[in-house]
Amino acid sequence: MTSAPEQQRPDSGPAAVPDSASKGEPDLRALFGQSSAVFAALAGPAHLVEAANAAFFASMGAADRARTGVPIGQLLPELAEQRFLTLLHRVYRTGERHTERDARVLLGRGSGAREAFFDFTFEPRLDTGGNVVGVHLIGMETTQVKHAQRLTAEHRALLEQIARQAPLDQVLHGMARTIEDLAPEEVLVSVLLADPDGRRLRHGAAPSLPDFYNRAIDGITTGEGVGSCGTAAHRRRPVIVTDIATDPFWDDFRDLAVRAGVAACWSTPILARDGSLLGTFAMYHRTPRAPQESDLALARVFADTAALAIERFQAEEARLAAETRERAARRDLSFLLEASTTLATDLDYTQTLQRLATFCAPALAPLSAVDIIDAGRVHRIATAAPTPEEDRLLSSHVPAHDAEDDAVARVLASGTSEIVRGTPSGPGPWRELRVTGYLCVPLLDRGTPFGALTLLTTGEGTFGGHTVALAEELARRAAAAALNARQYTERAALARDLQAGLLLPQVPELPGAELATHYHPAGEGLDVGGDFYDVFPLGDDSWAFMLGDVCGRGAIAATTTALVRHTARAVAPLLDGPDAVVRAVNKALLDRPRSHGTGFVTLLYGHLTPTPDGLDITLVRAGHTFPLHIDAEHTARFVNSQGLLLGVTADPHLPTHRLHLGPAESLLLYTDGITEARDPAGEQFGEERLAQALSGARTDSAHQVISILNDAVRSFTGGTDVDDDQAVLVLTATDPARGRPLPG
Secondary structure, three states, X not given: OOOOOEEOOOOOOOOOOXXXXXXXXXXXXXXXXXXXXXXXXXXXXXXXXXXXXXXXXXXXOOHHHOEEOOEHHHHOHHHHHOHHHHHHHHHHHHOOOEEEEEEEEEEOOHHHOEEEEEEEEEEEEEOOOOOEEEEEEEEEEOHHHHHHHHHHHHXXXXXXXXXXXXXXXXXXXXXXXXXXXXXXXXXXXXXEEEOOOOOEEEEEEOOOOOHHHHHHHOOEEOOOOOHHHHHHHHHOOOEEEOOOOOOHHHOOOHHHHHHHOOOEEEEEEEEOOOOOEEEEEEEEEOOOOOOOHHHHHHHHHHHHHHHHHHHHHHHHHHHHHHHHHOHHHHHHHHHHHHHHHHHOOOOOHHHHHHHHHXXXXXXXXXXXXXXXXXXXXXXXEEEEXXXXXXXXXXHHOOOOOOOOOOHHHHHHHHOOOEXXXXXXXXXXXXXXXXXXXXXXXXXXXXXXXXXXXXXXXXXXXXXXXXXHHHHHHHHHHHHHHHHHHHHHHHXXXXXXXXXXXXXXXXXXXXXXXXXXXXEEOOOOOOOOOOEEEEEEEEEOOEEEEXXXXXXOOOHHHHHHHHHHHHHHHHHHHHOOOHHHHHHHHHHHHHHOOHHHOOOOEEEEEEEEXXXXXXXEEEEEEEEOOOOEEEOOOOOEEEOOOOOOOEOOOOOOOOOEEEEEEOOOOEEEEEOHHHHOOEOOOOOEOHHHHHHHHHOOOOOOOHHHHHHHHXXXXXXXXXXXXXXXXXXXXXXXXXXXXXXXXXXX
């Protein structure tokens, strides 16, 4: 028989554990007696509480009923309908230990109930015969952590909406729905917005409250005793009504609350940074309920964040009001911004000026034309007109460069705008086009005209000062866009020419080998890349080859690339072995002036010599990507050659590696732009995919190797632009008898 229940104070420590259940067990009381961890020793299938620490009674909400000798289901009857007792039964029945992370437990009943989370461990208690006689319950409350996570997630969701500049009603509606969806118990969220004078509250968002209720409280005054929200707005501090049925604040709204099915309302004022009233944030409940600290924290966080959304909305409203007052100026600005965007769409000189003509007609005038000076002559480069026939007539007229009676010629000479109400003085199709006036504006390059924009009116239209100002500003922006486009084209061409000068002008014919190369610059190709390759003869049928990568891009990279290539070409015929050549390159890098760059270089350099049965290759790898050997069976393996990068230390470790390529075997050299190419998800192509792409594929020639490699990389990246330059060099041993690769 079990003794009568013994009353135990929460701070008196755990009761004694019966000897029959504690033989061979450590003294758990010493471990958990004063700990913040929850501990209880439960006995028998009813799970009698034989011993428990103070933290158990406090955390489980039973501090006022702390006692032992009773089943835990009797001590905490609210657990009967929860998974907690099911787990206890399972551990007692099976004798298997169980751990439960973030277990949700509802403690207490009615308005005093609270949601708690624990990390629980249920340990079976065994007697000396190995029989289960009870369960040890050990746990740590994680409620605060869960609440913090919930607050963080909900707060972040609202901030993301605000950051996206979503409409205020959408932000508030989304906030209300988020809180309602994630709250442990049913909650109905309402946001009311204050009038500018703070005397009334208007409906903002309340997705779960009935429409009749929202309509009824829309426009309520702020004041003492005006419900939860009106009072909170008046006091500028939270008002907690736990039971609407008895609270005097709700005397005028009690019937409305009954019809809406709400019994508690906690309202928090939404205040601006200067303390002014923006609105209220309310949380309604179906039954009388008092808030927990987590509820109050939730209300504070979201009231503050709602304030950000409302203030942003009010600032936007003020901005729109100011824009309305300045509608004409804003329309002009919008026109210019749209024109600037249109003009900068394509970095093509001719297309930019054609867009200028198109954008002006009919926005500024029915007809427009753009003329430029090229090689001392005037060329009409763009026109815009309502009909194809009018466009043909306008484009067929080309002003003379030095004609005094031509408006375009005068503007190109003076660099100032000309406006006339009437037809132009010089010859032209003015009668056919029914021209009644014109405006000619220069296109300037640092003050010097290089072209002119001509606008032509028909009918009663005239050019006022407003239109002239717009046309002159548009011409200024168009001139800048056109010059940028021309500079871009010239710079891209210069970069291509310079890059071509740093690569092989043409692929040489090698004895006993087929050579193929590939180079693809990153981005738009405006800067000289750092990837390079070279192949040159050494004499006696031997050849040198190299592929490398210079740290950086642009002029410095070009200087370093030239230094590496020219140093190698100069010393290779004079030195024995690739390692000596690479050391000479390293010394040249260390000796270069700082103004010529200080970046490091990775390099693969080698010598090849044709033999009756293929190619003998000796190479040095200096910090570069591993070369790939593709044998006659179409198996691709990386060549494990070690070596330090160049330009860093005076004595790098540079061992020499030798290999032989039989007929139809290939050696692939590549830069990291290949292996570091990324797919749309950001994953790199990598060395493993490189080897897989070339293993088993028909790679009978160097060009086939490059084609297969490019197809694999392009398929992996989805055809997107590469982030880094890509350079590839392939050597394939040929059939000595035929001078070409053997079929696989």
